[in-house]
Amino acid sequence: MHEQVLIVEDEQDVVELLRYNLEKENYRVMVALSGEEALEIVQCQMPDVVLLDIMLPQLNGWEVCRILRGGAKGKSVPIIMLTALSSVEARIQGLTLGADDYVSKPFSIRELMLKIRKLIDRQMTLKMIQAKAQEQDTSLKYLVHELKNSMNVIGGFSALGLRKQGTQDYLRTINVAAAHAESLLNDVSLLSRIENQKGSLPMESLDISSIVEEVVDIFRDTAKSRQIEIVLKNKISSLITGNSTAIRQVLMNLLSNAVKYNRYGGRVWITVERMLDGVDISITDEGCGILQDETPKIFNKFYRAVGSEQIKGAGLGLYIVKLLIEAMGGKISAVSGPGVGSTFTVSFQRLKTVLEDPDKNKDKVTHAS
Ligand code: ADP
Secondary structure, eight states, rough: OEEEEEEEEEEEHHHHHHHHHHHTTTOOOEEEEEHHHHHHHHOOOSSEEEEEOOOOOSHHHHHHHHHHHHSTEEEEEEEEESSSOOOOHHHHHHHHHHHHHHEEEEEHHHHHHHHHHHHHHHHHHHHHHHHHHHEEEEEHHHHHHHHHHHHHHHHHHHHHHHHHHOOOHHHHHHHHHHHHHHHHHHHHHHHHHHHHHHTOOEEEEEEEHHHHHHHHHHHHHHHHTTTOOOEEEOEEEEEEEEOOOHHHHHHHHHHHEEEHHHHHEEEEEEEEEOSSSSSEEEEEEOOOOOOOOGGGGGGGGTTTTTTTSOOOSSHHHHHHHHHHEEEEEEEEEEETTTTTTTEEEEEEEEEEEEETTTSTTTTTOOOOO
């Protein structure tokens, strides 16, 4: 998209000189021949930079600058003052009113172009920093809100429990809230460790199938409590390049979701498949599924899909999965449909594979490439 420059100038030859040079640099140009016209234009379309002459009929450039800076929209638009007045006082007055820069006529077009570019780039960087800060602020608010809720439940129900007989239900509620708070804090502390590590995970060669089996065992009881069956479809022993702690965490997050978002009595299938250049692990569930346009967003930090509100979560699990997988040079994808279930597939880079068939393939090692 072309950036827009508003020229506020009453001398036609200066306007044409500026227009010619700006259009040559691919800027879109708007022109106001008076201060009043400039204020009308910015009501409809705020430019990326304003080139503002001071000596204008009626409303002068200083007044226009003051009005722009007083409004919500014009508060941050970059303004370069253009003027024949070269005194230090005039320059100081322009800058005091909030102009970003000052150019005296006759000016060097090259210098002016450089100043415009610099201001636009600075503005873009500022906007990016502000957006990031806002995103972090929202995430923090969400986390604080969730932790406060859990603490309220723990506090309130434990107080009730202390006063009443037969407190099993209260204890159960306290237990769920405490587990939620603990899992939130675990996720956040893990996340800060991963983010600070900046992607440098120690890599080793390891057998993926034994980790899969280990993780499945961890979830058997939780799954059983919801009558969910976990089916390990094939047992291919495959050597991959990765970090065992990270892989364990990835599989735990995915399997936890496959159980958590599954229907009561549903099934979870786990498949380990050898591919041309690696190993794919797929985890399929028969749960609520995810709407198509939401699927790419579920890997974003703190994102929770519509309909998940009743199920405890922080929207961090898949973000952590993605960070870990990418740090190991792998990939993750999701295919899902509402009411049908979801399949999450992680692809690891293979080192060597061993087919696990005790009779036929004992000691047989195949190199991947
Ligand atoms: P959490 O489960 O703590 O909310 P995740 O980052 O693990 O966070 O998942 C993000 C969102 O993606 C979830 O809130 C849920 O909406 C959706 N999701 C993840 N896994 C599944 C799944 N297997 N089935 C349906 N929805 C899922």
